[in-house]
Every structure is written in C-alpha cells, then in structure tokens.
Amino acid sequence: MPNNQFKKGELYSFMTGKASTAIARRLQKNLKQHNIEITVEQWSVLYHLWKNDGLSQQDLCNATFRDKPSITRLVDNLEKLKLVKRVASKSDRRINQVFLTEYGKQLEDETMNVANTTLNEALIGVPSEKIDICKEVLQIVYDNLK
Amino acid sequence: MPNNQFKKGELYSFMTGKASTAIARRLQKNLKQHNIEITVEQWSVLYHLWKNDGLSQQDLCNATFRDKPSITRLVDNLEKLKLVKRVASKSDRRINQVFLTEYGKQLEDETMNVANTTLNEALIGVPSEKIDICKEVLQIVYDNLK
DNA sequence: TTTACTTAGTTGCATAAACAACTATATGCC
DNA sequence: GGCATATAGTTGTTTATGCAACTAAGTAAA
Numbered sequence: 001m002p003n004n005q006f007k008k009g010e011l012y013s014f015m016t017g018k019a020s021t022a023i024a025r026r027l028q029k030n031l032k033q034h035n036i037e038i039t040v041e042q043w044s045v046l047y048h049l050w051k052n053d054g055l056s057q058q059d060l061c062n063a064t065f066r067d068k069p070s071i072t073r074l075v076d077n078l079e080k081l082k083l084v085k086r087v088a089s090k091s092d093r094r095i096n097q098v099f100l101t102e103y104g105k106q107l108e109d110e111t112m113n114v115a116n117t118t119l120n121e122a123l124i125g126v127p128s129e130k131i132d133i134c135k136e137v138l139q140i141v142y143d144n145l146k
Numbered sequence: 147m148p149n150n151q152f153k154k155g156e157l158y159s160f161m162t163g164k165a166s167t168a169i170a171r172r173l174q175k176n177l178k179q180h181n182i183e184i185t186v187e188q189w190s191v192l193y194h195l196w197k198n199d200g201l202s203q204q205d206l207c208n209a210t211f212r213d214k215p216s217i218t219r220l221v222d223n224l225e226k227l228k229l230v231k232r233v234a235s236k237s238d239r240r241i242n243q244v245f246l247t248e249y250g251k252q253l254e255d256e257t258m259n260v261a262n263t264t265l266n267e268a269l270i271g272v273p274s275e276k277i278d279i280c281k282e283v284l285q286i287v288y289d290n291l292k
Numbered sequence: 293t294t295t296a297c298t299t300a301g302t303t304g305c306a307t308a309a310a311c312a313a314c315t316a317t318a319t320g321c322c
Numbered sequence: 323g324g325c326a327t328a329t330a331g332t333t334g335t336t337t338a339t340g341c342a343a344c345t346a347a348g349t350a351a352a
Contacts, residue, residue, distance in 0.1 A: 011265055011277075011281065012190075012193060012261070012265075013284070013285075013288075014165075014166060014169060014265070014268070014281075014284070015166065015169045015170060015173060015186070015190070015261070015264070015265070016166070016170075016190045016210060016211070017163050017166030017167070017169075017170065018211045018284075018288050019160075019166075019284040019285075019287045019288045020160060020162070020163030020165075020166050021163070021211055021339095022211070022287065022288050022290075022291040022292055023160060023163075023287065023291060024162075024163065025291070025340085026291045028340080039307065039308080039340095041307080041308065041309095042307095044158075044162045047158060056330080056331095057330070057331065058329080058330060058331085064162060065162070065164045065167055065168070066308095066309080067309080067310065067311080068330075068331060068332080069309085069310080069311085069331090069332075069333080069334095070308070070309060070310080071331090072331065072332055072333085073307085073308075073309095073332095074307095074308080076332095077307075077308095092317075092318070092329095092330085093316085093317060093318085093330095094316070094317045094318070094329065094330040094331070095317095095329095095330060095331085096330080096331070115158070119157055119158075119160070121290060121291065122160070122287045122290055122291055123286075123287065123290070124290050125286055125290070126283050126286050126287070130279050130282065130283050131157075131283065133276050133279045133280065133283075134279065134280045134283040134284065135157065135160075136276065137272050137276050137277065137279075137280040138159065138160070138164075138165040138280065139159075139165075140269075140271055140272050141165045141168065141169065141268045141269065141272070142159075142164050142165045142168050144168075144267060144268055144269070144270050144271070145168040145169060145171070145172045145267065145268055146168055167309095171310085174310080185310095185337065185338080187337080187338060187339095188337095202300080202301095203300070203301065204299080204300060204301085212338095212339080213339080213340065213341080214300075214301060214302080215301090215302075215303080215304095215339080215340080215341085216338070216339060216340080217301090218301065218302055218303085219302095219337085219338075219339095220337095220338080223337075223338095238299095238300085238347080238348070239300095239346085239347060239348085240299065240300040240301070240346070240347045240348065241299095241300065241301085241347095242300080242301070
C-alpha cells in the first residue's frame with residue numbers, strides 16, 4: 001500500500017473539511033459586515049463570472065465542482081437578486097450563457113477585497129513555502145478523486 | 147501585510163473546499179458500495195462516538211465543528227436509524243449524552259475500513275512529508291478562524 | 293430566594309447539497 | 323431523413339447548513 005505510513009487518525013479533519021468550513025464561515029461573516037448580501041456559494045459562482053463573463057451553466061459546474069441541479073438553483077437565486085441573467089445561446093439552444101448584470105459587475109471590487117482579506121486572516125502565521133505545498137497536496141487530492 | 151506574497155488567484159479553491167468536497171463525495175460513494183447506508187455527515191458524528199461513546203451534543207458540536215441545530219438534527223436522524231440513543235444526564239438535566247446502540251457499534255470496523263481506503267485513494271502520489279505540512283497548514287488556518 | 297446570566301438543546305426558516313428522473317436540443321450513423 | 327445516443331438544463335425528494343429565536347435547566351450574586 002503506497003500511503004500506509006501516515007497517521008490516519010489525524011487526517012479525518014481532511015474529510016470533514018474543517019479548515020474550508022472555517023474559511024467559508026469567516027468569508028460569509030465578512031461579507032455580511034460589509035453589507036454584501038450574497039452567500040459564499042453565490043460568491044463562488046460570481047467569482048468565475050467576474051473572470052469570464054458569459055460562461056454556460058455546465059462551465060460553472062466544472063469551475064465550481066458542483067452538479068447541474070446545484071448550479072441551476074444557484075443561478076436561479078442569483079437571477080432573483082438581479083446579479084446575473086440567463087441568455088439562451090444562439091448557436092446551441094440547449095445552452096444558457098450566464099451574464100453579469102451591471103449590478104453584478106459593480107459588486108466585484110468590494111467583494112474581492114473582502115475575499116482577499118479573509119484569505120489573509122486565514123493564513124496568518126503560515127510561511128508561503130508551506131502554503132505552496134498545501135496547495136499542491138490539495139490539487140493532487142482533487143485530481144485523484146474528481 | 148503579513149501574507150501578501152502568495153498568489154491569491156490560485157487559492158480560492160481553498161475557500162470553496164474542492165478537495166474536501168471531493169473526499170466527502172468519494173467516501174459517500176464508497177460507503178454506498180459497501181451497503182453502509184449512512185451519510186458522510188452521520189459518519190463524522192459516529193467517528194467521534196466510536197472513539198468516545200457518550201459524548202454530549204455540545205461535545206459533538208466542538209468535535210465536528212458544527213452548530214447546535216446541525217447536531218440536533220444529525221442525532222435525530224441517527225436515532226431514527228437506530229444507530230445511537232440520547233440519554234439525559236443525571237448530573238445535569240440540560241445535557242443529552244449520545245450513546246451508540248449495539249448496531250451502531252457493529253458498524254465501526256467496516257466503516258472505518260472504508261474511510262481508510264478512501265483516504266488512501268485521495269493521497270495516492272503524495273509524499274508523507276507533504277501530507278504533514280498540508281495538515282499543519284490546515285490546522286493553523288482552522289485555529290486562526292475558529 | 294429572587295433576579296440576572298449562562299449553558300444545553302430545539303424549532304423555524306432560507307439556502308444549498310446529492311442523486312435520480314425528466315425534457316429539450318444536438319450529433320452521428322444507417 | 324430517421325433513429326440512437328449524448329449533452330444541457332430542470333424538477334422532485336431527502337439531508338444538511340447557518341442564523342435567529344426560543345425553552346429548560348443550572349449558576350451566581352444581591
């Protein structure tokens with residue numbers, strides 16, 4: 001067995017995702033304090049649209065690692081909030097492209113500031129070499145299982 | 147700013163918890179394949195009871211990093227499945243101690259085997275020094291934010 | 293002992309997740 | 323063209339989460 005050496009007992013917090021839960025909760029709290037009335041999950045969708053507006057729902061599934069029903073409902077809620085709108089693709093009528101509204105675009109700067117601040121709070125006291133290694137491990141884990 | 151050096155753009159998967167989501171999904175799939183009919187969240191509660199039977203609901207909140215309503219409902223469902231039972235503490239009647247049933251105890255060995263297998267699948271190709279560093283980083287992140 | 297405060301647990305509500313089943317559109321092969 | 327198959331998205335159901343508001347029980351101080 002290739003990875004039989006490590007102490008498994010200490011690793012189960014990996015599975016329960018305590019660190020990422022803690023980050024998500026802090027981000028949610030920080031967003032609220034800045035009167036940005038979106039959920040962390042909605043943020044994760046908007047984040048990809050800010051980088052690349054007009055992604056399809058399937059693109060958003062891949063980018064956020066969520067299944068199709070989850071994206072359907074997240075986009076539903078983002079539409080209700082007037083942050084995005086669905087536009088049927090002309091070349092392939094199965095596809096909805098998701099575009100930011102003006103209001104959705106306006107949210108980018110402040111929201112990304114809050115996200116950056118949250119990440120800084122999370123990583124206080126962690127040397128950047130170790131951050132790189134941690135990132136690398138999480139990437140391998142993801143690639144192993146996705 | 148202490149942690150201004152790292153490239154933030156690559157770190158947002160931290161926040162969205164893609165790696166831990168992937169682990170949880172794989173664990174769920176592996177449990178199902180072994181006909182173990184519990185959710186990953188239920189597993190995370192049982193895991194702590196297997197190590198320490200009779201924990202209070204508040205203990206389970208701390209151990210699993212979930213809030214009180216979440217534990218209330220997880221214990222509700224575990225009781226419906228006849229895996230645990232609540233017992234009111236005699237010394238402090240506010241407290242419910244949560245005890246495994248015989249059936250709950252019987253599930254331990256096979257379930258922990260599945261969990262260990264899942265972790266091995268996740269960590270294929272990751273050298274153990276890097277696992278240790280990753281663990282350390284996630285622990286600091288958790289301590290920074292909890 | 294009465295009042296205030298704290299702690300343990302529950303309930304209500306909105307959002308999100310996973311999985312299965314479904315519709316609609318596109319593609320590819322005969 | 324017509325049929326099988328694949329892809330994009332939606333809907334239904336169950337479970338879980340976060341927050342706020344609540345009840346019950348213990349603690350501590352006037």
